[in-house]
Amino acid sequence: TKEEILNNNNNVKKDNFLDDVKIIGVLFSTYILMEDIKSNKLLIMDQHAAHERIMYEKYRKEYENENVAVQTLLTPEVLELTSSEIELVIDNLDIFIKLGFIVEQFGQNSVIIRGVPILFGKPQLKNFFMELVDELKASINSSYDLKIDKIMKIACTNAIKSGDKITDIEIESLIKQLKNTKNPYTCPHGRPTVVEISKKDIEKEFKRIM
Numbered sequence: 678t679k680e681e682i683l684n685n686n687n688n689v690k691k692d693n694f695l696d697d698v699k700i701i702g703v704l705f706s707t708y709i710l711m712e713d714i715k716s717n718k719l720l721i722m723d724q725h726a727a728h729e730r731i732m733y734e735k736y737r738k739e740y741e742n743e744n745v746a747v748q749t750l751l752t753p754e755v756l757e758l759t760s761s762e763i764e765l766v767i768d769n770l771d772i773f774i775k776l777g778f779i780v781e782q783f784g785q786n787s788v789i790i791r792g793v794p795i796l797f798g799k800p801q802l803k804n805f806f807m808e809l810v811d812e813l814k815a816s817i818n819s820s821y822d823l824k825i826d827k828i829m830k831i832a833c834t835n836a837i838k839s840g841d842k843i844t845d846i847e848i849e850s851l852i853k854q855l856k857n858t859k860n861p862y863t864c865p866h867g868r869p870t871v872v873e874i875s876k877k878d879i880e881k882e883f884k885r886i887m
Contacts, residue, residue: 693715694856694861694862694871695711695720695852695855695856695861695871696715696856697713697714697715698711698712698713698714698720698852699711699712699714700845700848700849700852703724703843703848704721706841706842707723707724707725708721708722708723708724709721709722709724709727709848709851709852711852713873716875717875717876717877718873718874718875718876719873719874719875719876719879720871720872720873721871721872721873721874722851722852722855722870722871723864723868723869723870723871724841724843724848724851725841725864726863726864726868726869726870727851727855727861727864727870727871728851729833729834729864729865729866730855730858730860730861730863730864730865730870731851731854731855731858732796732797732833733829733830733833733864733865734858734859734860735796736794736796736829736832736833737829739777739794739796740775740776740825740829743775745775745776745777745794745796746777746794746795746796747777747778747779747792747793747794747795748792748793748794748795749779749791749792750790750791750792750793750802753789753790753791754789754790754802754803754806755783755787755788755789755790756787756788756789756790756803756806756807757786757787758786758787758788758810759786760786762810762814763782763785763786763787763788765810765813765814765817766780766782766788766810766813767782769813769824772813772821772824772825772828773809775825776794776825776828776829776832777792777793777794777795777796778790778792778793778794778806779791779792779793780806790802790806793805794832797832805832808831808834809828809831809832812824812827812828812831813828815827829865830865830866833865855870
């Protein structure tokens with residue numbers, strides 16, 4: 678499955694994952710470059726994939742403990758929906774509530790959102806919620822648990838985006854949090870969080886060795 682660790686040669690898979698790394702810098706405002714001192718390898722972390730994995734596991738833990746932290750919106754958001762979308766939201770209202778959304782029908786063709794999971798900060802709420810509704814449409818015949826998981830994964834795309842600037846302290850925190858996840862090797866969608874390039878491969882590129 679996509680959740681399983683991918684097994685090509687460039688993906689990191691070891692017990693001492695990120696244990697002894699030196700941060701070199703950030704490339705293209707997206708990739709964190711690190712030197713693995715023990716194994717003489719260059720590690721390249723996708724900051725978005727890493728943060729997505731961290732958020733997904735936090736969100737799932739909160740959900741499983743029935744303890745999703747909610748932030749009440751100072752200005753509730755009213756969204757106009759089609760009659761079929763309204764019906765879809767009402768039919769799946771318990772899913773939204775369990776995932777930390779305070780949402781209710783508002784008139785005939787609208788819903789009002791009064792709160793969202795605190796984990797996601799301040800998302801672009803209209804687009805964010807419509808993505809979740811679209812996912813429910815696509816998952817109409819899926820099981821309850823599968824709907825929950827798909828919505829969680831969509832929600833976690835509101836993690837750090839490629840191009841977001843992050844400080845050295847945030848990088849260190851990201852590395853530490855990723856190490857502590859159950860599956861630090863991939864994001865929830867199965868993309869690798871870190872790839873590695875050996876010193877030997879770099880020396881081959883420069884024709885220092887054959």
